[in-house]
Amino acid sequence: MKNALVWLRRDLRLFDHAALHHALASAETVYCAFIFDRAILDALPSADRRVEFIHDSLTSLAAELEAAGGHLIVLHNIAEKAIPELAAELGVEAVFANHDYEPAAIARDAAVGAALRAAGRQLHTFKDQVIFERDQVLTQGGQPFSVFTPYKNAWLRKLEAEPSVLSPWTVEPGSAHQRGRFAPGRSTLPALEALGFERTRLRELGIGNGPALFEDFLGRIADYGVARDYPALKGPSYLSMHLRFGTVSIRHLVRTVMTMSARGAAGEGGAVWLSELIWREFYMQILYHHPHVVDSAFKPAYDRIEWESGAEADELFAAWCEGRTGYPLVDAAMLQLNRTGYMHNRLRMVVASFLCKDLGIDWRRGEAYFALHLNDFELSSNNGGWQWASSSGCDAQPYFRIFNPVTQSQKFDPEGKFIKRYLPQLAGLSPKEIHLPRDPIVDHDQARKRTLERYEVVKK
Numbered sequence: 258m259k260n261a262l263v264w265l266r267r268d269l270r271l272f273d274h275a276a277l278h279h280a281l282a283s284a285e286t287v288y289c290a291f292i293f294d295r296a297i298l299d300a301l302p303s304a305d306r307r308v309e310f311i312h313d314s315l316t317s318l319a320a321e322l323e324a325a326g327g328h329l330i331v332l333h334n335i336a337e338k339a340i341p342e343l344a345a346e347l348g349v350e351a352v353f354a355n356h357d358y359e360p361a362a363i364a365r366d367a368a369v370g371a372a373l374r375a376a377g378r379q380l381h382t383f384k385d386q387v388i389f390e391r392d393q394v395l396t397q398g399g400q401p402f403s404v405f406t407p408y409k410n411a412w413l414r415k416l417e418a419e420p421s422v423l424s425p426w427t428v429e430p431g432s433a434h435q436r437g438r439f440a441p442g443r444s445t446l447p448a449l450e451a452l453g454f455e456r457t458r459l460r461e462l463g464i465g466n467g468p469a470l471f472e473d474f475l476g477r478i479a480d481y482g483v484a485r486d487y488p489a490l491k492g493p494s495y496l497s498m499h500l501r502f503g504t505v506s507i508r509h510l511v512r513t514v515m516t517m518s519a520r521g522a523a524g525e526g527g528a529v530w531l532s533e534l535i536w537r538e539f540y541m542q543i544l545y546h547h548p549h550v551v552d553s554a555f556k557p558a559y560d561r562i563e564w565e566s567g568a569e570a571d572e573l574f575a576a577w578c579e580g581r582t583g584y585p586l587v588d589a590a591m592l593q594l595n596r597t598g599y600m601h602n603r604l605r606m607v608v609a610s611f612l613c614k615d616l617g618i619d620w621r622r623g624e625a626y627f628a629l630h631l632n633d634f635e636l637s638s639n640n641g642g643w644q645w646a647s648s649s650g651c652d653a654q655p656y657f658r659i660f661n662p663v664t665q666s667q668k669f670d671p672e673g674k675f676i677k678r679y680l681p682q683l684a685g686l687s688p689k690e691i692h693l694p695r696d697p698i699v700d701h702d703q704a705r706k707r708t709l710e711r712y713e714v715v716k717k
Contacts, residue, residue, distance in 0.1 A: 258284040261437070262344055264354040265291045266362075268385055268503035269314040271321050271428050275383035278426035280353040281435035288347055288440045289322060290330040291315055292339050293452055296365075306459045306598045306632050307498075312449045313465060314504050319444035325430060327439020331446045337365050341372040351378055355385035355503075358541050359636050360548045386503060387538045388422055388511060389415060391545055394538075401546040402539070403555075403651040409535045423512040462597055464632075467499035471510065478514070479524025488590075488601040489674035494530065495599075497633035500537070510534065540641035543651055550640055550650070552621075558715045559649035564619040573616045576698050577608070578626055580679075583697030586666035587611050589679035596679075598632035603669055609646035610660035615704040617711060620647035648712070656712040659705050666692040 261284035263276050269291075271277065280287045298308065319329040332339050344352055352373060357366065370380040384390050394411050395401060402408035416422065430438045449456065464470065474494040477484070484492030499505045514531055517523040544550060554560045565573070576582055580591035590604035600608075605627075612623045624643040628634050644650025648658075670676055673691035677684045683691055694701075 258350050260284055260286045260288070260347060260349040260440075262288045262290060262340075262347060262349040262352045264340055264352050265289060265318075266354060266357060266503075267501070268355045269311070269318055270504050270506065271318065271325070273425040273506035273509055274355075274428050275385040275426040276353040276355045276381075277428045278435070279381065279383060280351075281428065281430050281437040283353075284350070284437045286440045287327070287430070287437045288330060288349065289327060290332065290340075290343060291318075292336040293331065293333045293447075294336040295333065296335050296337070298333075298452070298454075301454075302629075303453060303455050304457050305454060306457050307502075307634070308452070308454045309449060309457055309459045310465075310498060310632065311502060312446075312452075312454075313460075314502060315446055319446055322439060323444060325439055326441055327430075328442035329444040329446065331444070333447060333452050337368045337372075340369050341376065341378075344373060344378055345376060349378065351381055353381050353383070356382050356390060357386075358390065358545045360544070360551060385426070386500075386507060387541060388412075388507060388534075389538060391542065394542065401542060403543070405536065405539050405652045408539050408542075409532060412535050412538070423508050423515075425506070425508060425512075459598075459632075462599070464495055464498060464599075467496060467505040470495050470499065471505060471513075475513070475517070478517070478526045478530060479522075481526030482524075482529035484526075485529070486603050486669055487675075488593075488604055489670055489672075489678070493602065497635075501633045501635050507534070536641075537635075537638055540637040543641060544637040547651075550644065551636070554647075554649035555644055555651045555653075556649055556715075559647070561714045562649075562711060563714070564711075565617040570616075570618055573698055574612075574618050574622060577612050577616060577618070577623075581698070582611065583694045584611065584662040584666075585673070585676045585680055585683060585691060585693075585695070586670060587662050589676045592679040594627075594630050598630060600627075600631065601675075603665075605642060606646055607660055607662060607665050609643055611662055613647040614659045614708045615662070615699050615701060617704070617707060620644065620649065656715060657709060659708060661701060663692050663694065663701070 261280045263280045268274055268276065301308065315329065315331060322329050340352060366382065373380050389412060394408060394415055402411065429435050471494065477491065481492060484490045496505060500507065511531065511534060514523055514527050518527045547555060578591065580588035580595065582588055587608050590600055590608050594600040609623055612618050613620050620643045624639055627639055631639065641650060645653045648654055648656035672688045673686065676691055
């Protein structure tokens, strides 16, 4: 093959990259392109941290490509239209890309593939953002898993049987194994403002360097199993945004942690963190096999629940969004999300439970709010998390399990350090007082009774 185009999407790096590896092994000259897809971006607010993160990542990627003798083509268009047109303009014989598992992306890729084939070109796609995908981990009966623990056990068994899946897809243009070279040229990256977006305070969050964050986390990973539950502590890896946009390699992460664990250097935390990565793939295969979860409950009976609606419900929802519920931990968590685009995982469970089971508001409204504001928004994980909290999803918490926002606060922020970070007006309160609700919009005990009544419909 003479010329090929690599279409970058959720894989913004030049190392351990499946599509790049295969393109360089197949073609003499390889072009690289990224499309700021207007089908996605046109609906977003002008101050969107994710678009800024992508732009910053592409700036670094373009510099790396130019250092390797290539360049990056960046367009602002409808990807479904732009890729076939660019392939024709460049005269490539094939487009290489990595798999995306969301329903809209699958439909987009099918349309691009059809357009390319109609013009005598090919679309080659590869597994890259997960260890196991689609139908690779199934029950003994050949069906998708719907419960996490059996899926995790099967996932680990498969990895033990096929350790080569962790091998890196090397990117070595001009090497003995990859004869292809990057097409020379000058990168074309529009300014963020030219795309209709503006700078936020993203860079102040210190999350820009994925490999550096991972190295820092490895020094703390042994304590992850405990520290991850306390929002005032530096417990998480803070890599979720990098996993979302592929600035780190999932194979490298898993391979590194398993190597550390094998020599006893990862402690108990290493196994817990690996489980979180497996949860990510569990929710991805749920979305792939059950695309109805995008708009509906995984368990159809839960779509019979009558959620609160009307003006009063809208006001309660607004109070939740703005951090005005009167429950300090809930409000601090929502303020963290609104100000930074990040929310600690324990707090995601707390605020989701509060919206669904204290306020009686449809989980889909909360899911959509998170989708708009989370830096690391990923459809499968976001949907899975919300359906877990509302009890409507696969392997979800029982409907009668209702988080108490006060006891959660007392247990996971005992001194109120996290609360004080976002609610400094409460700084003078004692550790005993700081967790108590102040002018709450709902009484938790009364709400719990109403929730149990509301969920009675799922038992019929």
